[in-house]
Amino acid sequence: MEEKFDAKSNDDVLTTVFDWTKKGHKAALATVIDTWGSSPRPIGSQLGINDKGELIGSVSGGCIEGAVAKEAFKVMELGTPRTLEFGVSNEDAWEVGLACGGSVRVFVERID
């Protein structure tokens, strides 16, 4: 059964990721390791991703989670961690960026 989000007890990223792996899911963890300018989430913020595409937590205000999840699937497959950088978005380009004008560096690793 799919579990519903409950802010009172279930907003914890690591507990959820731990539960996913216990149930036999593949999972990855993305962590903000550096920020410049007005990034929306501070250093240490985390996003958990599992092989069903479920997400818990955040590494931005929602601007880059999709792109991070895409990379997380590769990390889940290969097992090699990656560091991703996201900068200011360019409205004229089809690229992922942060509308707030900040930049973040995100470390993505598989839970082994």
Next chain:
Amino acid sequence: MKKEILDIILTSRSNKQTLAVITRVADGMQWAMLENDSENHKVFSPLEIDTIKKSMRDNKSGLISDEKFFAHIYTPPLRLIIIGAVHIAQFLAPMAKVAGFDVTVVDPRSSFATPSRFPEISLLDEWPDDGILKLKPDTRTAVVTLTHDPKLDDPALVETLKTPAFYIASLGGTRTHGKRLERLKSEGFDEKELLRINGPAGLDIGSVSPSEIAISILAELTAALHGRLVKSKNVSA
């Protein structure tokens, strides 16, 4: 991240310990270190160990050693101690829980402090001063008294003022708060110490209902946490 490291993080959190997880950014290798860890981590230089320990004291995660390592500091949850299992507490307790606080409600009156009134909240059936002595507020703890009753609020404040709690607040209007400060002054607290008590509790946002009062207290508490509390409404004794 290895499951063992994840397990260490979750265990240290439930043991209320501060933990650093150090990741080597190049390959993802990780090490866990507790605050009083004396284990010989050969991979780190003495200078790096010092930097990690300082990051733990300051609760500041970040890249260290020319971005070679990422030090992730995991601290135990912030705590909120509520004195008085009253109507407002029924809103403040769950709201604070959503905001990430470990909440305990202290009230010796067993008809107030019931699990049905406070589902999933820790209840302590003690006199407020004993409750404070037992719970030992630290720099990551907030204490709010809500009973309006000097018999219950005052003893809690007396004990809390002796602790480094980062936020202390007491419900009651300006006149009630003035009288409260007078009583505490006669207990031997000076003006500077009494300034630590935020009274009337909460930001002035025109709150009327219990949930609105809970919001104003939670907002003031958040401002205190981030060093943004503006002392403008202080009532003197």
